[in-house]
Amino acid sequence: MNRKKRILITSTLLLASAFLSGLLIYGRANAVPVERVIHITAKKFDFSPDSITLKKGEPVVFEISSADREHGFNLRAFGVRTSVSPGKVTRVRFTPDKTGKFTFSCDVFCGDGHEEMTGTVIVTE
Amino acid sequence: MSKFDRRGFIKLAGLGGGIVFASSLSRGLGLNALGSVVDYANAKVENDFYFVQLSDTHWGFAGPKVNPDAEGTLKKAVQAVNSLEEQPDFIVFTGDLTHTTDDVQVRKDRMSQFKEIVSRLKVPTVHFMAGEHDASLDRGDAYQEAFGKLNYTFDHKGVHFIVLDNVSDPGAMVGESQINWLKADLKQQKTDARIVVLTHRPLFDLYPDWDWATKDGAAVIDALMPHKNVTVFYGHIHQENHHMTGHIAHHSAKSLMFPLPAPGSVPKKAPVPWDASAPYRGLGLRSIEAEPKQAKYEIKELNVTGG
Numbered sequence: 001m002n003r004k005k006r007i008l009i010t011s012t013l014l015l016a017s018a019f020l021s022g023l024l025i026y027g028r029a030n031a032v033p034v035e036r037v038i039h040i041t042a043k044k045f046d047f048s049p050d051s052i053t054l055k056k057g058e059p060v061v062f063e064i065s066s067a068d069r070e071h072g073f074n075l076r077a078f079g080v081r082t083s084v085s086p087g088k089v090t091r092v093r094f095t096p097d098k099t100g101k102f103t104f105s106c107d108v109f110c111g112d113g114h115e116e117m118t119g120t121v122i123v124t125e
Numbered sequence: 126m127s128k129f130d131r132r133g134f135i136k137l138a139g140l141g142g143g144i145v146f147a148s149s150l151s152r153g154l155g156l157n158a159l160g161s162v163v164d165y166a167n168a169k170v171e172n173d174f175y176f177v178q179l180s181d182t183h184w185g186f187a188g189p190k191v192n193p194d195a196e197g198t199l200k201k202a203v204q205a206v207n208s209l210e211e212q213p214d215f216i217v218f219t220g221d222l223t224h225t226t227d228d229v230q231v232r233k234d235r236m237s238q239f240k241e242i243v244s245r246l247k248v249p250t251v252h253f254m255a256g257e258h259d260a261s262l263d264r265g266d267a268y269q270e271a272f273g274k275l276n277y278t279f280d281h282k283g284v285h286f287i288v289l290d291n292v293s294d295p296g297a298m299v300g301e302s303q304i305n306w307l308k309a310d311l312k313q314q315k316t317d318a319r320i321v322v323l324t325h326r327p328l329f330d331l332y333p334d335w336d337w338a339t340k341d342g343a344a345v346i347d348a349l350m351p352h353k354n355v356t357v358f359y360g361h362i363h364q365e366n367h368h369m370t371g372h373i374a375h376h377s378a379k380s381l382m383f384p385l386p387a388p389g390s391v392p393k394k395a396p397v398p399w400d401a402s403a404p405y406r407g408l409g410l411r412s413i414e415a416e417p418k419q420a421k422y423e424i425k426e427l428n429v430t431g432g
Contacts, residue, residue, distance in 0.1 A: 072296065076333055083296070103334045109261035109295040112225050115336060115394055 035059045035093065042084050042106065043067035045113030053122045059095045072108035075121060083108060096123040174214040174282050175414040177206055177248075180360030181380035183258065184242070185235035186224035191383045191396040194404075199242055201429055202381050202410055207247045213412065214281060216248050219360035219378060220256030220292065220325030222272075229267065232259075236271040252279065256325045256361065257292040265293035276303055278310055283417035285314055289324040291339040297326060298340050308348050319417045322349065322357040327377065329370050332388035337362050346370050354420035362388070363396075364407065365426060376424060379409040405429040 040062055041048045054060055064073050066086040074081045078094050106117040182199045192198060206216065223235040236259070243251060253272045260268045265275050275290035287310065291299045299307075314320060322328075328342035339345070349355045355373045363380035364387065383396040384407025400406055405428065414423040 070295070074333075105334055105336065107296065107333075107336060107340075109225075109257045109292075109297070109336075111227055111262060112258075114257075118334070118393060 035061045037061050037063060040064045040073070041067055042071040042073065042117075044069065044110055045106075045117040047073075047104070047106075047117065047119040050119035051122065052119070053124065054096050056096050056099050056123050056125055059093065061091055061093045064090045064092070069110060070108055071106045071110055071117070073104060074107040075102060075104040077102035077121075080104075081107070096121075099123045099125055172282060173414065173416045173418075175412055176281075177213045177216045177410060177412050178219060178358055178378050179206075179216065179381060179410045180219040180378040181221040181256065181363055181382060182218070182239065183221055183224040183380070183382035184239040185226065185231070186382050188383070188396070190398050192399055192408075195382065198381050198405070198408060198429060199239075203242060203245050205427075205429070206410070207245070212248050214248075215250035215252060216246060217252045217323055217358070218243070218254065219323055219358060220254050221258045221360060221380075222253065222256065223259055224382075225258035225262060227262065229263065232263070232267050233271070236267060240271060252286070252288065252323070254288050254323060254325060255290060255292050257295070257297070260290075260293040261295040264295075265290070268293075276306065282415075284319040284321055284415055286321045286323060289322060289328075289345065291324055291326045291328070291342070296340060297336065297338065299342070299345055304341070304344050304348060307345065311348060311352065314352065316351055317353050319415075319420050320349070320352055320355045321415075321422075322355065324357065324359045326361045327359055327366075327368075327375060328357060329368060329375060331362065331366065331368065331377075335388065335394045337388060346373060349373060356422055358413070374422075378411055379407065379426070381408055381410065381429065384408065 036054075036058055038052060038060060042064060043066065062073070062080075064082065064084045065088070066084045069086060071084045072081070073084055073092070078096060080092050080094050082090050082092050084090050100123055102121045102123070104119050104121060106114060110117065179202055184199060186192070186195050188195065206213070222239050223232065226232050226235070255265060255268045255272070255275055260275065269275060275293050277288050279286050287307065289299060289307065290303060291297060294300055326339045326342075327337055328339050328345050330342070331337040350371060350373070353372065357373060357375040358378065359375065360378050360380070362377050363383065363385035364377065365379060366377040368375045385394060386397055397407060408429045409427050410429070411427060412425045414425070415421075416423070
């Protein structure tokens with residue numbers, strides 16, 4: 001192999017390597033964090049689970065379904081609110097940006113016991 | 126001697142097992158608007174009067190650990206009001222007349238039983254409004270059949286009363302249509318008109334995690350704001366609470382079935398258990414002395430007793 005060919009091959013390899021490294025760095029920088037999926041079932045008059053522990057900064061999607069009638073899901077501390085109808089899964093996404101213990105509740109009156117239909121989200125560091 | 130003393134409203138004994146004076150509050154924490162009296166004083170105003178507010182009677186509730194006299198408390202309150210030396214001009218029931226049930230027929234039966242009991246009141250004029258226990262599961266169908274409209278107005282001796290429905294929508298909304306109705310009604314009122322709003326849920330965010338709020342209550346308050354003399358009386362939270370949004374005073378009433386804990390004071394909202402050493406503690410009714418000329422409302426809280 002003559003000198004010119006060696007230089008060309010070396011240059012090409014260096015360029016390709018640099019390109020791939022760049023791609024890797026770009027990809028890491030722009031990667032969409034994987035959402036944690038949590039299934040929640042609402043039924044008269046509780047949520048299951050009624051205590052959910054999350055990590056601050058970790059994106060989460062709640063997949064909420066109703067086992068009986070229309071309910072509401074309201075996690076006011078994070079502005080998360082949706083109605084939950086039977087026969088379909090309702091998804092809400094958020095990323096907790098603060099730590100602490102936060103109440104969520106049914107905010108669609110569903111009968112005797114509605115007032116006690118609540119749960120807790122605990123966000124840790 | 127005050128008007129209330131003259132009327133003999135407060136009787137520490139002898140109300141046939143009814144009520145005792147608990148506390149009084151004059152005119153919305155004393156913060157309600159005193160302005161505008163000059164102009165209004167020149168207009169024709171009617172005499173002072175008083176009315177009685179009863180709330181959250183939850184007829185049909187059963188829970189001996191919470192209220193072993195669930196079938197007697199409302200009757201005692203009726204008897205107590207009937208025992209007043211001077212009868213009020215009218216009575217208002219600010220919602221949750223009955224305790225909710227999924228069974229439509231039982232719901233209707235409870236409403237009929239409630240009506241029968243309160244028909245024993247001597248006062249001929251009684252204004253009802255719904256609570257979520259009465260109206261949320263069927264959007265007010267059974268309630269309207271038994272009691273009539275969910276929202277309406279009436280006038281009494283210079284005061285304009287507005288009954289707002291924030292319960293027949295199970296999502297705790299007043300709704301755009303009713304807010305437009307309210308705005309149209311307010312347009313007919315002068316800005317210094319004496320206005321009392323009667324509703325079930327608080328119109329402000331008292332404690333939303335416990336459903337102690339109206340989702341679009343801020344829009345209602347915005348509509349009321351241009352009026353200088355507005356006071357709100359409501360129920361729902363089963364305890365006395367006094368709050369100001371700007372110049373508008375909001376006063377919640379006690380229940381006649383079970384008290385609830387102070388907002389946020391316990392992890393889960395649940396009725397306060399019955400205390401055998403202090404029966405009926407936390408239950409009560411109130412009288413409201415209205416002085417339209419001064420846009421003044423003097424509240425007297427009255428406890429239920431078992432005597």
